[in-house]
Amino acid sequence: MWRSLALAAALGTAVAAHAQQEVEVPKTPGWELIMRCVICHSVEIAVQQRFGPQGWSETLDRMIKYGAPIPPEDKAQLMAYLLRHYRDPAGR
Numbered sequence: 135m136w137r138s139l140a141l142a143a144a145l146g147t148a149v150a151a152h153a154q155q156e157v158e159v160p161k162t163p164g165w166e167l168i169m170r171c172v173i174c175h176s177v178e179i180a181v182q183q184r185f186g187p188q189g190w191s192e193t194l195d196r197m198i199k200y201g202a203p204i205p206p207e208d209k210a211q212l213m214a215y216l217l218r219h220y221r222d223p224a225g226r
């Protein structure tokens with residue numbers, strides 16, 4: 135718990151430093167949900183990774199555990215969005 139709070143605090147500082155150079159995400163259905171990731175860290179961090187379905191599912195579950203406001207129906211839409219644009223074809 136303390137570890138993730140400390141990390142969130144560290145990320146907060148990083149977000150402030152990067153506020154002026156946010157990355158753009160493709161505006162296909164579900165993109166608005168990415169704005170919920172920005173509560174804790176930059177869009178850049180949210181979309182830096184390339185995963186397959188299992189990797190994204192586990193990552194989103196971890197964010198939900200940290201407190202991300204993502205109910206199951208939104209998770210499904212986020213998964214579809216992330217796998218459309220940020221998929222590692224060889225990944226899990």
Ligand code: HEC
Nearest residue numbers: 138141142170171173174175179180183197200201202203
């Ligand atoms: C409640 C706070 C919170 C929200 C909301 C949140 N995250 Fe995170 N995220 C974190 C923290 C803390 C870390 C750093 C610790 C870690 O990696 O587990 C992180 C790290 C990450 C990483 C890098 C870790 C890795 O495995 O490479 C990715 C990717 C990520 N988040 C994606 C997302 C996405 C996508 C969303 C929106 C759907 C999101 N996050 C929303 C707290 C949050």
